[in-house]
Amino acid sequence: MDDTTWKAGLEDVIAARSAITAVDGGAGRLYYRGYEIADVVERLAFEEATALLWFGEAPDPDAAAAFRARLAATRGLPAEVFAALRTLPRDCHPLDALRTGISAAAAHDPDARASDRDANLRKACRLMTLVPETVGAWHRIRTGREPVPARTDLGHAAYVLSLLEGREPTPDVARVLDVVLTLHADHELNASTFAARVAVATLADLHAAIVAAIATLKGPRHGGANDDVLAMLREIEDPARAEAFVADRLDVRAGLSRAERADPRARMPGFGHRVYRVDDARARVLRGLAQSMAAATGRERLFEVAERVYAAVKARTGLPVNVDFFSAVVYDALGIAPDLCTSIFAIGRVAGWCAHALEQYADNRLIRPRADYVGSPPRTFAVTV
Amino acid sequence: MDDTTWKAGLEDVIAARSAITAVDGGAGRLYYRGYEIADVVERLAFEEATALLWFGEAPDPDAAAAFRARLAATRGLPAEVFAALRTLPRDCHPLDALRTGISAAAAHDPDARASDRDANLRKACRLMTLVPETVGAWHRIRTGREPVPARTDLGHAAYVLSLLEGREPTPDVARVLDVVLTLHADHELNASTFAARVAVATLADLHAAIVAAIATLKGPRHGGANDDVLAMLREIEDPARAEAFVADRLDVRAGLSRAERADPRARMPGFGHRVYRVDDARARVLRGLAQSMAAATGRERLFEVAERVYAAVKARTGLPVNVDFFSAVVYDALGIAPDLCTSIFAIGRVAGWCAHALEQYADNRLIRPRADYVGSPPRTFAVTV
Numbered sequence: 212m213d214d215t216t217w218k219a220g221l222e223d224v225i226a227a228r229s230a231i232t233a234v235d236g237g238a239g240r241l242y243y244r245g246y247e248i249a250d251v252v253e254r255l256a257f258e259e260a261t262a263l264l265w266f267g268e269a270p271d272p273d274a275a276a277a278f279r280a281r282l283a284a285t286r287g288l289p290a291e292v293f294a295a296l297r298t299l300p301r302d303c304h305p306l307d308a309l310r311t312g313i314s315a316a317a318a319h320d321p322d323a324r325a326s327d328r329d330a331n332l333r334k335a336c337r338l339m340t341l342v343p344e345t346v347g348a349w350h351r352i353r354t355g356r357e358p359v360p361a362r363t364d365l366g367h368a369a370y371v372l373s374l375l376e377g378r379e380p381t382p383d384v385a386r387v388l389d390v391v392l393t394l395h396a397d398h399e400l401n402a403s404t405f406a407a408r409v410a411v412a413t414l415a416d417l418h419a420a421i422v423a424a425i426a427t428l429k430g431p432r433h434g435g436a437n438d439d440v441l442a443m444l445r446e447i448e449d450p451a452r453a454e455a456f457v458a459d460r461l462d463v464r465a466g467l468s469r470a471e472r473a474d475p476r477a478r479m480p481g482f483g484h485r486v487y488r489v490d491d492a493r494a495r496v497l498r499g500l501a502q503s504m505a506a507a508t509g510r511e512r513l514f515e516v517a518e519r520v521y522a523a524v525k526a527r528t529g530l531p532v533n534v535d536f537f538s539a540v541v542y543d544a545l546g547i548a549p550d551l552c553t554s555i556f557a558i559g560r561v562a563g564w565c566a567h568a569l570e571q572y573a574d575n576r577l578i579r580p581r582a583d584y585v586g587s588p589p590r591t592f593a594v595t596v
Numbered sequence: 597m598d599d600t601t602w603k604a605g606l607e608d609v610i611a612a613r614s615a616i617t618a619v620d621g622g623a624g625r626l627y628y629r630g631y632e633i634a635d636v637v638e639r640l641a642f643e644e645a646t647a648l649l650w651f652g653e654a655p656d657p658d659a660a661a662a663f664r665a666r667l668a669a670t671r672g673l674p675a676e677v678f679a680a681l682r683t684l685p686r687d688c689h690p691l692d693a694l695r696t697g698i699s700a701a702a703a704h705d706p707d708a709r710a711s712d713r714d715a716n717l718r719k720a721c722r723l724m725t726l727v728p729e730t731v732g733a734w735h736r737i738r739t740g741r742e743p744v745p746a747r748t749d750l751g752h753a754a755y756v757l758s759l760l761e762g763r764e765p766t767p768d769v770a771r772v773l774d775v776v777l778t779l780h781a782d783h784e785l786n787a788s789t790f791a792a793r794v795a796v797a798t799l800a801d802l803h804a805a806i807v808a809a810i811a812t813l814k815g816p817r818h819g820g821a822n823d824d825v826l827a828m829l830r831e832i833e834d835p836a837r838a839e840a841f842v843a844d845r846l847d848v849r850a851g852l853s854r855a856e857r858a859d860p861r862a863r864m865p866g867f868g869h870r871v872y873r874v875d876d877a878r879a880r881v882l883r884g885l886a887q888s889m890a891a892a893t894g895r896e897r898l899f900e901v902a903e904r905v906y907a908a909v910k911a912r913t914g915l916p917v918n919v920d921f922f923s924a925v926v927y928d929a930l931g932i933a934p935d936l937c938t939s940i941f942a943i944g945r946v947a948g949w950c951a952h953a954l955e956q957y958a959d960n961r962l963i964r965p966r967a968d969y970v971g972s973p974p975r976t977f978a979v980t981v
Contacts, residue, residue, distance in 0.1 A: 217610045220797065220961035224609060225602045230971030245972030254977045269977065291683050295696070298680040303703035310807060311680070311699040318688035318696075400967050402798050406808055409791045412605065413815025422695060423791055423811040430798025432962045485964045576605035577817045579870045582785045586615030587630030592639045592654065 312345035317418030347374025397563025440539035453519030481536030504544035697730035702803030732759025782948030838904030866921030889929035
């Protein structure tokens with residue numbers, strides 16, 4: 212444990228063996244079980260992509276139908292979870308409400324005392340539904356409305372949208388969210404997924420692991436950046452102001468101390484990534500979606516702001532754009548409230564959290580690293596006089 | 597990232613720099629800020645040990661009094677947290693209730709929108725109180741009783757015990773819990789503390805980090821083992837049966853496959869540790885406490901069972917005893933319900949979780965490791981015929 216082995220933030224350190232997702236940071240490529248992400252979103256619906264992540268192969272049509280039916284059969288938020296959400300203040304951040312609702316749901320799960328693989332698969336299916344239903348229920352509560360009753364005749368993405376506003380979306384709109392959820396479904400050992408694996412490695416139950424993941428997703432260095440991008444684009448408002456805004460932000464940043472730069476408000480949300488050195492494949496798909504959705508919903512101005520910010524940041528820093536940036540424009544076009552963006556992220560990523568949890572349970576070892584101790588040498592308390 | 601760099605479970609991999617706690621696994625020694633743990637429990641009350649962990653130095657008498665007063669001023673569980681707990685089923689595991697209550701409390705924290713160091717210290721003080729008050733409130737709810745009103749005239753350990761049964765403990769009994777809490781207060785990068793640092797590293801808020809830690813503590817490979825030890829000792833019941841019980845358990849275990857041995861029911865709870873190769877200093881202190889508490893409360897028989905199990909496991913495996921083993925006997929003597937043991941662990945460990953979170957916030961880098969990808973090579977979907 213000498214100094215040379217210490218890598219801040221575990222950068223490039225291998226913490227698990229995994230057969231789920233491969234990330235090629237240099238080429239900006241992402242593969243789910245060997246399939247390139249652009250192929251996955253073109254060929255599979257979110258439910259099928261989830262089955263691919265969990266079971267290793269894309270389901271054939273019969274298996275896909277069975278898996279959809281299995282997910283749909285879990286719909287209907289337990290009344291007790293809704294009651295727990297009702298105890299929260301209306302200004303509670305949606306991700307805090309989600310975390311609290313899932314934590315409470317653990318106690319109501321019919322398999323709460325079971326931990327075999329079949330029980331964990333049943334829990335994983337319930338969590339796929341619980342996450343969007345809790346997000347939807349909290350959004351209804353905080354806007355003074357009743358929750359939307361469960362229905363089993365909609366695909367997953369359409370159901371997610373119906374839970375927010377109570378209206379069934381058009382197939383085109385549902386398909387946009389379907390693509391966004393699939394793009395967010397997994398990303399190897401990102402911080403929230405790693406947190407889920409750390410919890411699983413103690414043999415904590417699946418609900419506990421998902422709660423740990425949601426807790427970790429909240430930070431602006433991770434999923435929380437999603438909320439911040441839209442706030443920034445709306446602040447800029449006028450495409451003509453984008454260049455100056457970026458210049459100002461980057462100039463201010465250049466003059467800051469290291470500690471000040473660590474403040475998320477001094478960062479450019481939506482740019483930079485621990486693993487990618489170039490724009491990633493997800494961002495390319497999202498940029499196209501953002502453009503077409505902006506045109507379809509009369510939001511060309513916000514998209515133009517995004518394009519100008521993108522160009523200005525690229526020109527000045529060379530930083531790659533990440534998945535958060537253009538997805539914010541898509542969420543806006545879908546009518547999703549800015550502070551719900553990270554919750555939508557969770558609705559997609561829970562597929563990957565469960566995939567990694569199942570993989571960790573199947574071949575587990577406690578994840579327990581060491582610290583490089585740099586504190587006081589051994590000492591004794593002064594003798595009292 | 598070749599194979600040779602992969603260490604399952606991050607064993608011996610350094611994941612953070614820390615000046616808080618040093619663990620010498622070969623010698624069985626533990627130091628808080630340079631002071632040996634046996635000296636710390638002899639010289640400091642739990643509140644002072646907490647100040648030592650957070651601020652780096654043991655407080656002088658004036659600073660200690662001020663810190664106690666600061667902690668005491670946070671007492672009184674928000675009614676909304678109590679309401680959230682009331683939505684849980686009575687058979688909810690206390691640690692699930694604790695996790696849910698702290699998650700809900702995040703939304704009610706007066707500093708919910710602040711993240712500077714002073715705000716985080718205020719939150720840390722509140723969490724020191726919130727954890728035991730939530731544990732106590734849930735225990736009262738599940739046993740059909742009202743919560744115990746807050747009072748500020750008791751030290752921390754006495755207050756914790758009063759929250760469970762509504763009675764002020766004798767100073768001797770309070771001192772026993774005080775020692776137990778201090779022994780559990782920190783242990784470097786154990787899984788739950790590491791989970792807290794992973795959450796903090798995304799710049800998630802302190803409550804979110806503590807929720808991630810509680811979620812991770814639940815597993816039987818970590819804090820959950822605490823509950824299991826007492827269940828085992830009670831199952832053995834007769835000291836004369838201890839040797840045969842251990843022999844049976846170890847023989848069964850020897851005949852199991854690797855996967856079957858991973859089942860916590862096939863393990864000997866309270867023995868073995870990732871870092872220690874010999875009995876650790878905490879176990880030595882706890883063994884003495886267990887003996888004197890057993891004598892004081894007429895529980896000599898349970899202590900004798902524990903002693904015989906300890907001797908039998910040592911003789912047959914050489915495994916070190918860990919902090920969970922004799923603490924279970926102490927908890928029993930304190931009249932604490934077996935399924936509350938891990939919650940008591942949390943009441944102590946929250947001091948360390950907060951210390952590590954504050955250290956991580958002060959010099960942060962996203963904790964984001966990589967996976968060793970062992971899945972399918974790149975492939976494409978079959979062309980539909």
